[in-house]
Amino acid sequence: MSQASTLEPRILVVGPSWVGDMVMAQSLFMTLRQRHPRCRIGVVAPSWSQPILARMAEVDEAIALDVEHGQFGWTTRRTLARRLRGRFDMAIVLPRSWKSALVPFLARIPKRVGYTGEQRYGLISERRELDREVLDQTVKRFVALGLPSDEASTGGFPVPRPRLRVDPGNLVELRIRLGLTSRPAIGVMPGAEYGPAKQWPLGHFRELAGRLEAEGFEVRVLGGPKDADAGETIAKGLVHVHNLCGQTRLADAVDLLADCQQVVTNDSGLMHVAAAVGTRVHALYGSSSPGYTPPLTDSAKIHFLGLSCSPCFERTCPLGHTNCLVQLSPQRVLGALLASSAEVLARG
Numbered sequence: 001m002s003q004a005s006t007l008e009p010r011i012l013v014v015g016p017s018w019v020g021d022m023v024m025a026q027s028l029f030m031t032l033r034q035r036h037p038r039c040r041i042g043v044v045a046p047s048w049s050q051p052i053l054a055r056m057a058e059v060d061e062a063i064a065l066d067v068e069h070g071q072f073g074w075t076t077r078r079t080l081a082r083r084l085r086g087r088f089d090m091a092i093v094l095p096r097s098w099k100s101a102l103v104p105f106l107a108r109i110p111k112r113v114g115y116t117g118e119q120r121y122g123l124i125s126e127r128r129e130l131d132r133e134v135l136d137q138t139v140k141r142f143v144a145l146g147l148p149s150d151e152a153s154t155g156g157f158p159v160p161r162p163r164l165r166v167d168p169g170n171l172v173e174l175r176i177r178l179g180l181t182s183r184p185a186i187g188v189m190p191g192a193e194y195g196p197a198k199q200w201p202l203g204h205f206r207e208l209a210g211r212l213e214a215e216g217f218e219v220r221v222l223g224g225p226k227d228a229d230a231g232e233t234i235a236k237g238l239v240h241v242h243n244l245c246g247q248t249r250l251a252d253a254v255d256l257l258a259d260c261q262q263v264v265t266n267d268s269g270l271m272h273v274a275a276a277v278g279t280r281v282h283a284l285y286g287s288s289s290p291g292y293t294p295p296l297t298d299s300a301k302i303h304f305l306g307l308s309c310s311p312c313f314e315r316t317c318p319l320g321h322t323n324c325l326v327q328l329s330p331q332r333v334l335g336a337l338l339a340s341s342a343e344v345l346a347r348g
Contacts, residue, residue, distance in 0.1 A: 031143050284328060
């Protein structure tokens with residue numbers, strides 16, 4: 001590196017392809033900024049992630065790479081790499097796939113750091129072995145790649161918590177457009193892209209929403225277009241329960257979640273968004289582990305039954321009953337929500 005790039009390293013991060021992982025990647029960006037205050041950080045990621053990246057103070061540039069899932073996208077990757085040549089001194093590749101390392105290699109970025117995976121010899125100039133016991137959380141694995149290898153290998157480094165910026169002006173417009181009320185708001189997120197083994201039953205969500213409405217709350221059901229039918233099941237016939245699934249952009253979800261008093265959510269991307277805007281999170285875990293992908297906040301209540309068959313990390317329940325979530329009752333979650341609400345009122 002030249003003296004200028006040593007003082008102000010230009011760092012390209014190849015980002016993940018999931019909302020929650022992208023939020024957790026902010027911990028890496030924060031670490032890089034703490035270690036190199038004058039560095040420039042660019043992030044290669046799908047276009048959908050740009051609204052999230054725009055809410056991260058540490059990211060200087062979001063660079064779109066749109067390749068359909070399962071496609072190689074050679075031409076797209078090569079074209080992007082040509083645009084990036086000479087612009088970065090170092091690349092950090094978060095995904096472990098072979099194709100994710102192609103753009104930094106083709107862009108001729110001299111230092112390319114990533115974990116060993118899918119025979120990436122040559123594509124990654126500094127390959128690191130992943131010790132899953134030491135780096136036992138996704139966020140730790142991300143942050144470790146931004147640290148010297150000897151420091152990263154201990155696992156004892158600090159992990160800063162993501163903090164997304166909120167747009168108060170956008171929130172005012174959303175409240176008017178969506179017809180939201182002055183009732184204290186509870187957000188509920190019934191979706192989870194990974195699969196049904198991570199999704200609390202819709203009947204439980206609906207029962208909880210009805211009870212919350214009766215307690216004087218406004219309930220906002222948040223998710224993407226795929227969650228619209230689930231949102232309708234939860235909200236149907238309930239005056240103060242709003243099905244907002246598919247009616248908002250990802251950036252809007254950031255602001256709406258920041259405006260909620262609390263949220264109830266599956267282990268999903270929006271769970272991590274809620275944690276990153278400081279809202280109290282009630283996180284529902286079934287097939288996944290709260291130890292591996294916890295909400296990165298002190299203001300969280302984990303609901304996890306810890307049955308002998310969970311976490312199984314499967315997309316669908318291999319036993320066919322999903323008892324890890326079915327047996328997690330709406331009454332239990334409601335009690336926790338009301339207790340938290342009472343604490344807020346007591347603090348004034």
